[in-house]
Amino acid sequence: MPGPNRKNIRQRYEKERRRNLLAQPGPHEMIIVLDRLKAGYNIPKIFRSAEAFGAREVHLVGIDTFDPAPAKGSFRKVPARFHDDFSACHTGLVAQGYELFLLDPAGGSLLQEAPLPPRSAFVFGHEEFGPSFERAAYPDLQCLSIPQFGSVQSLNVSIAASIVMYEYVRRRLGSGGG
Template identity: 35%
Template sequence: MDADGSTEPEAEVAHGVRPWDGEWPEDPRYDPELLAKGDRRNVVDEFRYWTMEAIVAHLDERRHPFHVAIENWQHDLNIGSIVRSANAFLAAEVHIIGKRRWNRRGAMVTDRYQHVRHHEDVATFVAWAEAASLPVIAVDNVEGSVPVDRAELPEACVLLFGQEGPGLSPEAVAAASGVVEITQYGSTRSLNASAAAAVVMYEWSRRWAAGQA
């Protein structure tokens, strides 16, 4: 037992907070179970003890106008990590193109707080983007791509990423209104897909969301 009377192991509280100490708040955003047992979730301190529904509702009030889309033909393990980054940069929505199932391990349960939509194929996705009046910006180091730090990056847009290895399909590149790449200086041909996605989302945030955190 700890000095404060708690039996919670230190290894566990390092990744969250203990049960609420003192009189419980009356705010309906708080989850009675989390108040009683502690909160071990991967959320920022502002959302400690909040219900999942309350967190999503709060995020929905602040979401940025960029979307993230990912082609999913080979069950790429990077998709979960890209969803996690989309949550971190507060994307409006994540779009999975192709196979409906995707490996959620890398998302670290952030998909519970991030809206995710499925499209059967590129054509269906493009039709949605056109109906939403959102330009599609493809991210791939193909011929004709422009370094993202010098490219036009609309405030409202969809950032489209491909699979690890093959990159974007020719159909996806052809459907995009612009193609950007990340400038590299070493010997490798490409960045890891999830790392590239984080870089581009950060570049969007640097331009359009600076000072909003």
């Protein structure tokens, strides 16, 4: 049986996006920012993890239609905020008191060693090209990396997002600190 065609995906997306308007923020102040990710399976899988880990919202920068089916209903449960560019997203989050962290497999503070305040926003760039912006334009953006020990240079973005969300929640449930 062939997979869904573009028209069916678009219809499903529009239906779920309308349902998303009723989504309630998760119990944690953590926000996930997806910066121009490919519109494949990773976006809905990240919504699924965001719902499981109680993320407040998922911000989508430069992302339009994607198939929400792999989210298993989570796209309607986690509020989605849409931005045309990273600048607008950054400005809004900083105004709300969020500290922003860019996940970068090439360097930065190790996830397990970095302080993660309650209002943390984690930015994940395009799987192949990285973030859509010049990092120098955002000096407040802190880089984080997830330690890896194999020869692979980076993790799948949905796996990396899940690890980051788990670490954030683990700290909230553990010692109560960042």
